[in-house]
Amino acid sequence: MPELRRDPIIGRWVIIATERARRPSEFAHVPAAARSDGMCPFCPGHEDKTPREVYAVGRGPGQPANGPGWKVRVVPNRFPALKIEGELDRQAEGIYDRMNGIGAHEVVIETPDHTQTLESQGPAGITEVLLALKARIHDLRNDQRFRYIVVFKNHGASAGASLEHAHSQLIALPIVPRQVLAELEGARRHYDLKERCIYCDIVGQERKDRTRLVFENDSFVVMAPWAPRSPFETWIVPRRHESSFEDEPPERLGQCAQALGTTLRRLAAALGNPPYNFMVHSSPLRDPQSPSYHWHIELMPALTHVAGFEWGSGFHINPVPPEEAAEFLRKVNG
Amino acid sequence: MPELRRDPIIGRWVIIATERARRPSEFAHVPAAARSDGMCPFCPGHEDKTPREVYAVGRGPGQPANGPGWKVRVVPNRFPALKIEGELDRQAEGIYDRMNGIGAHEVVIETPDHTQTLESQGPAGITEVLLALKARIHDLRNDQRFRYIVVFKNHGASAGASLEHAHSQLIALPIVPRQVLAELEGARRHYDLKERCIYCDIVGQERKDRTRLVFENDSFVVMAPWAPRSPFETWIVPRRHESSFEDEPPERLGQCAQALGTTLRRLAAALGNPPYNFMVHSSPLRDPQSPSYHWHIELMPALTHVAGFEWGSGFHINPVPPEEAAEFLRKVNG
Numbered sequence: 001m002p003e004l005r006r007d008p009i010i011g012r013w014v015i016i017a018t019e020r021a022r023r024p025s026e027f028a029h030v031p032a033a034a035r036s037d038g039m040c041p042f043c044p045g046h047e048d049k050t051p052r053e054v055y056a057v058g059r060g061p062g063q064p065a066n067g068p069g070w071k072v073r074v075v076p077n078r079f080p081a082l083k084i085e086g087e088l089d090r091q092a093e094g095i096y097d098r099m100n101g102i103g104a105h106e107v108v109i110e111t112p113d114h115t116q117t118l119e120s121q122g123p124a125g126i127t128e129v130l131l132a133l134k135a136r137i138h139d140l141r142n143d144q145r146f147r148y149i150v151v152f153k154n155h156g157a158s159a160g161a162s163l164e165h166a167h168s169q170l171i172a173l174p175i176v177p178r179q180v181l182a183e184l185e186g187a188r189r190h191y192d193l194k195e196r197c198i199y200c201d202i203v204g205q206e207r208k209d210r211t212r213l214v215f216e217n218d219s220f221v222v223m224a225p226w227a228p229r230s231p232f233e234t235w236i237v238p239r240r241h242e243s244s245f246e247d248e249p250p251e252r253l254g255q256c257a258q259a260l261g262t263t264l265r266r267l268a269a270a271l272g273n274p275p276y277n278f279m280v281h282s283s284p285l286r287d288p289q290s291p292s293y294h295w296h297i298e299l300m301p302a303l304t305h306v307a308g309f310e311w312g313s314g315f316h317i318n319p320v321p322p323e324e325a326a327e328f329l330r331k332v333n334g
Numbered sequence: 335m336p337e338l339r340r341d342p343i344i345g346r347w348v349i350i351a352t353e354r355a356r357r358p359s360e361f362a363h364v365p366a367a368a369r370s371d372g373m374c375p376f377c378p379g380h381e382d383k384t385p386r387e388v389y390a391v392g393r394g395p396g397q398p399a400n401g402p403g404w405k406v407r408v409v410p411n412r413f414p415a416l417k418i419e420g421e422l423d424r425q426a427e428g429i430y431d432r433m434n435g436i437g438a439h440e441v442v443i444e445t446p447d448h449t450q451t452l453e454s455q456g457p458a459g460i461t462e463v464l465l466a467l468k469a470r471i472h473d474l475r476n477d478q479r480f481r482y483i484v485v486f487k488n489h490g491a492s493a494g495a496s497l498e499h500a501h502s503q504l505i506a507l508p509i510v511p512r513q514v515l516a517e518l519e520g521a522r523r524h525y526d527l528k529e530r531c532i533y534c535d536i537v538g539q540e541r542k543d544r545t546r547l548v549f550e551n552d553s554f555v556v557m558a559p560w561a562p563r564s565p566f567e568t569w570i571v572p573r574r575h576e577s578s579f580e581d582e583p584p585e586r587l588g589q590c591a592q593a594l595g596t597t598l599r600r601l602a603a604a605l606g607n608p609p610y611n612f613m614v615h616s617s618p619l620r621d622p623q624s625p626s627y628h629w630h631i632e633l634m635p636a637l638t639h640v641a642g643f644e645w646g647s648g649f650h651i652n653p654v655p656p657e658e659a660a661e662f663l664r665k666v667n668g
Contacts, residue, residue, distance in 0.1 A: 003655075005561040009520040009532055010513075014561040015651045081651045094539045095532070096560045150647050160638075179344075179648030186343040198343055198429070205428045226430045227339040227348040279647065304494075313484050313613065314513030317349045317415045321337075 002082055002101025004174070012178050015101055017081045041078070042109045042165035044068035051076040054106065054139070055132055071125070072132045073109045080105035081171060088145060088174055104140055104172040108132050111166050118153070118166050119264035126257035127250070129168065133280075134253065136170055137246040141285040146172040148180060148284050151245070156275025159302040176284050183281060184293055191292035199294030200241055202226075212322050214329045215262065219255035222263050224322030224329075230304050231320035232271065234263055234329070236297040243290040245282040260297065265334030267301060275302040336416055336435025338509070346512050349435055351415045375412070376443045376499035378402035384409040388440065388473070389466055405459070406466045407443045414439035415505060422479060422508055438474055438506040442466050448499050452487070453598035460591035461584070463502065467614075468587065470504055471580040475619040480506040482514060482618050485579070490609025493636040510618050517615060518627055525626035533628030534575050536560075546656050548663045549596065553589035556597050558656030558663075564638050565654035566605065568597055568663070570631040577624040579616040594631065599668030601635060609636040 003016045041049035047066045058071030076084075082103030090099045110118050110129045118126060137149050153168035154160040161167075176184075190198035206213050206223045214222040214234065225235050236259050242248060248256070267274060278299040283290055310316050337350045375383035381400045392405030410418075416437030424433045444452050444463045452460060471483050487502035488494040495501075510518075524532035540547050540557045548556040548568065559569050570593050576582060582590070601608060612633040617624055644650050 007559070007561040008524075008536065010516040011520065012561065012563075013649060014563060015649070016561075016655050017651050017653050018655060093560075094543070095535050096539075150649070173649070177647035177649040182344040182648075186345065190342075201429050202342065205430075209428070225341070226427075227341040227346065227350075229346075229348060313511035314516075315347060315349070315484070315507070315511040317351050319351050321350050321352060 001086065002080075004099045004101050006097040008095055008097070010178075013175055015081050017101065040114055040163070040165050042107075042163060042167060043114050044070070044112045047073075050107075051078060055135055057128055057132065068112070070109075070112060072111070072128045074106055074132055074136055075109070077105040077107050077169070082173070099174065102145055102174055104143075104146070104170070106136060106170045108136070108168045108170070109165065110168060114165050116166060117155075117264070117268075118168070119261045119268070121261075123254065123258045123261055126261045127254045130253040130257055130260075131250060133168070133170065134246045134248070137285075140170070140172045141246075143172070145174050146285055148173045148176045149282075150177065151280035151282070153278050154275075155277070156273075156302065159275035159277050161275075180281065180284070184283070184290075187290075187292045187294070197241055197292055197294050199237060199296065203237055203239055212326045214266070214326050215259075217255050217258055219252050220259040222259050224326040225298075226322065228318055228320075228322050228325070229316040230300050230318055232267065232274075232301045232303065232325045232329070233318075233322075234267070234299045234325075236260060236263060236299065238295065241291075241294055243283040243287070243293045243295055245280050245295045247289070256297075262334060263299065263329075266329050266332050267299075267334075269334040270328055270332045271301055271303070276300060277302060335420065336414075338433045338435050340431040342429055342431070344512075347509055349415050351435065374448055374497070374499050376407075376441075376497060376501060377448050378404070378446045381407075384441075385412060386410075389469055391462055391466065402446070404443075404446060406445070406462045408440055408466055408470055409443070411439040411441050411503070416507070433508065436479055436508055438477075438480070438504070440470060440504045442470070442502045442504070444500040444502060450500060451489075451598070451602075452500050452502070453595045453602070455595075457588060457592045457595055460595050461588045464587040464591055464594075465584060467502070467504065468580045468582070471619075474504070474506045475580075477506070479508050480619055482507045482510045483616075484511065485614035485616070487610075487612050489611070490607075490636065493609035493611050495609075514615065514618070518617070518624075521624075521626045521628070531575055531626055531628050533571060533630065537571055537573055546660045548600070548660050549593075551589050551592055553586050554593040556593050558660040559632075560656065562652055562654075562656050562659070563644075563650040564634055564652055566601065566608075566635045566637065566659045566663070567652075567656075568601070568633045568659075570594060570597060570633065572629065575625075575628055577617040577621070577627045577629055579614050579629045581623070590631075596668065597633065597663075600663050600666050601633075601668075603668040604662055604666045605635055605637070610634060611636060 005014050005016055045068055053066055053073050053075050055074035056070040059069035063069035082101045082105050084104050086100055086102055088099045088102050111121055133151055150171045187198050203221055212224045220236055220238055222236050278297055280297055282295040283293045339348050339350055379402055387400055387407050387409050389408035390404040393403035397403035416435045416439050418438050420434055420436055422433045422436050445455055467485055484505045521532050537555055546558045554570055554572055556570050612631055614631055616629040617627045
């Protein structure tokens with residue numbers, strides 16, 4: 001059973017995911033990550049190589065579940081960081097805290113085509129992926145043990161992707177992660193002072209300044225943030241205040257898909273298909289609509305290494321000003 | 335001039351270090367990091383390839399500064415993330431905060447021998463490096479603009495080292511980094527509740543349990559922490575309460591050097607000379623001795639990639655339980 005452990009000093013939770021373990025001695029050589037040997041478990045025809053699907057879209061009448069014909073397919077992760085069965089069973093061990101690693105870990109297979117990327121499918125395909133994420137969040141949030149769902153994507157081996165076939169992931173957690181708590185608290189502090197959402201203020205200032213704006217459509221702005229942790233960090237922020245990704249109606253998710261696809265195509269064109277990570281930042285499960293918190297996507301190309309300084313201090317050195325990155329992304333075709 | 339910018343939501347500061355910049359287009363191909371082409375600026379005889387030294391030890395009488403003969407040499411970083419000259423000049427830009435990137439960025443060249451590692455020199459050589467760090471902190475803390483000095487080491491290109499020759503670094507900052515503030519606050523909260531230092535409690539529990547203990551000497555314990563962020567994360571903690579690294583007397587720094595050297599040799603033997611980062615966690619400059627904060631070193635082999643999940647959530651997945659890592663490191667020779 002995986003375990004959740006809390007750092008006793010700063011309260012950071014860690015998943016000790018023994019079922020994903022390599023033996024200590026195996027770390028002597030970091031294994032190659034991607035595989036493209038024709039045995040991809042995410043390709044149509046290999047549906048039996050994954051756990052049974054929890055969601056699929058695109059099959060015609062008469063095409064059975066767990067067979068081909070899908071456009072987007074969601075399956076439990078075969079090597080989950082957390083297990084869905086069991087109780088949390090919170091325990092002390094001396095001064096330390098632990099609980100069972102209860103949670104859900106699902107994989108969204110974004111396209112049946114092994115050679116496609118998320119963005120190469122165009123807005124309709126990306127919208128199907130966002131609708132799949134929304135549907136899975138709506139299902140998982142019925143489980144009262146879960147407090148937060150981390151929605152993220154790793155693209156490229158050096159950004160942590162272990163399979164090449166385009167996919168994103170959901171991890172449902174029994175706690176709210178520390179970084180999310182810090183955002184909620186920062187946004188609430190601003191609201192207490194000003195009675196305005198800080199993200200709405202940011203959208204307002206960026207649309208006026210335009211130096212960090214990459215582009216916008218009717219519902220979203222794409223921007224380089226004021227204090228980016230790494231070169232070409234890019235945020236996709238809804239123009240209208242909304243605290244939860246999963247409460248957006250389909251038409252606005254379509255606008256989000258258009259913004260996300262354009263962003264990814266421009267980054268690919270500008271930087272030569274870089275590895276990247278993105279995460280959806282949204283309010284905790286079952287929280288009421290919040291006037292202070294505003295959901296958004298944070299996207300980071302994996303261009304620099306996280307070094308000792310960043311690990312130890314939480315302080316980042318970024319050689320590219322966001323104004324330059326945004327100008328570059330405004331001009332590139334994609 | 336480099337710039338310090340504050341994220342308006344969570345208060346994370348970032349250095350926009352334009353003088354280290356590559357042009358945006360250069361990110362399309364990440365350049366190879368290490369060089370061993372005989373032109374190493376850290377090797378003896380190449381002293382004119384670095385800025386003029388601020389500290390050196392080992393030269394005999396008649397051997398001039400900025401020439402050969404040194405054992406440990408400290409120079410300003412040739413591509414500093416921060417500049418030493420100027421005023422902070424704190425400014426608003428709409429809702430955002432910035433100040434000039436004032437600080438110091440120095441490099442400690444740990445050995446004249448290009449082929450040696452920090453740990454291969456033995457305890458006497460490592461002690462000289464720690465004494466050099468202490469001397470530089472004592473000098474830099476006289477500058478009232480600086481509030482914190484981050485002392486760290488990147489070993490190996492994938493851990494962020496841009497030169498192969500063994501070196502560590504100091505960055506003096508006009509702010510206390512967020513991660514350090516979180517530790518200070520967590521430790522103070524424990525102290526307020528228990529009137530005990532949480533690190534002293536940890537040392538006590540680990541010396542009793544022994545499952546996460548790697549080894550100890552008269553003054554230090556080396557341990558896998560309860561909630562490690564990555565495989566083989568290892569902490570070196572003084573057994574006696576002390577809040578500042580730079581207040582340790584030379585004899586205890588000798589014990590620290592012995593612990594650090596043994597740890598690095600064991601990690602190298604166990605994992606095949608892995609890339610790694612370490613950082614000295616110490617209390618802010620000029621703070622009085624604190625009963626709640628306890629300095630220590632956190633060391634992380636760079637074996638796994640930081641992926642979207644970790645970036646966005648501050649939540650880590652670690653496939654190796656610390657008890658297994660510690661057992662492995664207890665048994666290996668080094």
